[in-house]
Amino acid sequence: WFSITSSSDGTKLAAGVFGGSIYLATQETETPPAENGNTNTVGLVTPTSSISAFSLRPVTLTTPTGTNITSSSTVPESSLATQDSTNQYPLGLVNFQMTTNQTNNQIVLTFETNLLPSQVTPRKFNPNTNSYSNLPGSAGATVTETTINGKHHLVLTYTLIDNGELDLDPTAGVVRDPVGLAVSNATYDELARTGEGYVKIIAIASSSILMFGISVIKLRRRRGTVYKIIQTRA
Structure with a gap:
């Protein structure tokens, strides 16, 4: 099934269920949450995507007490020097840098998305070698799902060690790490096809409803004309 509605500000919203999965299409944009006063929680949004369900979705980056996030951003894979040949993002x-007074730092990234844990793999990009790789076992990475304000989220939790395998900054006390949730090419293509088909269904349904309405109006006008002619002749 699918449904189309408009919010009070005129934003178009659509939702559909196909094969047991929920896909959303919207024209909305969201303002990221304000930066936390402790500077170890920041709000971001995902990059613009051709698939509305992935575009400009809220992302929250949280680092432990004793850290200070000095920079953070989200970047599309296409903006990087090399693209992952087997995955999409x-x-x-999420590219961030922070200062820390501890060796082990638990990083939590929360993404608003309808993707499932089984559909994603935590991976990182190394700009020094222009290569992608899964997070190492030492990171203890986990991806879980939760609901926040009625919306489905994925939560990536992992340990970032200062000057460890994931840290791209050799300076002690400074950590830099670009990381993301990878989706295999096959899974991404399926999501893209489903999304495209979904948009086509909406367009066809909307067109059919419009044509039906026009036909009803014409029929009513025609019947009214016939009635007037008969009445005049009588």
Whole structure:
């Protein structure tokens, strides 16, 4: 099934269920949450995507007490020097740098998305070698799902070690790490095809409803004309 509605500000909203999966299409944009006063929680949004369900979705980056996030952003894979040959990053990659007074730092990234944990793999990009790789076992990465304000989210939690395998900054006490949730090419293509088909269904349904309405109006006018002619002749 699918449904189309408009919010009070005129934003078009659509939702559909196909094969047990929920896909959304919207024309809305969201303002990221304000930066936390402790500077170890920041709000971001995913990069613009051709698939509305992935575009400009809220992302929250949280680092532990004793850290200070000095920069953070989300970047599309296409903006990087090299693209991952076997995966796509529909939610982009989160690139951040922080200072820390501890060796082990638990990083939490929360993404608003309808993707499932089984559909994603935590991976990182190394700009020094222009290569992608899964997060190492030492990171203890987990991806779980939760609901926040009635919306489905994925939560990536992992440990970032200062000057460890994931840290791209050799300076002690400074950590830099671009990371994202990768979706295999096959899974991404399926999502893209489903999304495209969904938009086509909406367009066809909308067109059919419009044509039906026009036909009814014409029929009513025609009947009214016939009635007037008969009445005049009588």
